[in-house]
Amino acid sequence: MAEELRHNRDQRRFEAWVDGELTGEMTYALQGDVANFNHTYVADSARGTGLAGRLAQFAFDQVRADGQWTILPTCPYVIAWAKRHREYADLLVESAR
DSSP states (O other): OOEEEEEETTTTEEEEEETTEEEEEEEEEEETTEEEEEEEEEOGGGTTTTHHHHHHHHHHHHHHHHOOOEEEEOSHHHHHHHHHOGGGGGGBOGGGO
């Protein structure tokens, strides 16, 4: 199984491709320098594999590397993931820490 994680800036989403098929996504809306992470989707075929967690880590790592945004998590999955991964708290808007 070949997995590739990508940042699709034009579509404002982070994508997970498995064996050449779009299998998961984490979408965001930009408001100035704040990225509102508002939706996460993983196809039924990949649920329970940890794909959503790997996609979240990839997205947060990309935000950290780019150094341009803070994150406002409004998607329930992203909120829960960020609470479990406090090492990324510095990337969150202050009200979400």
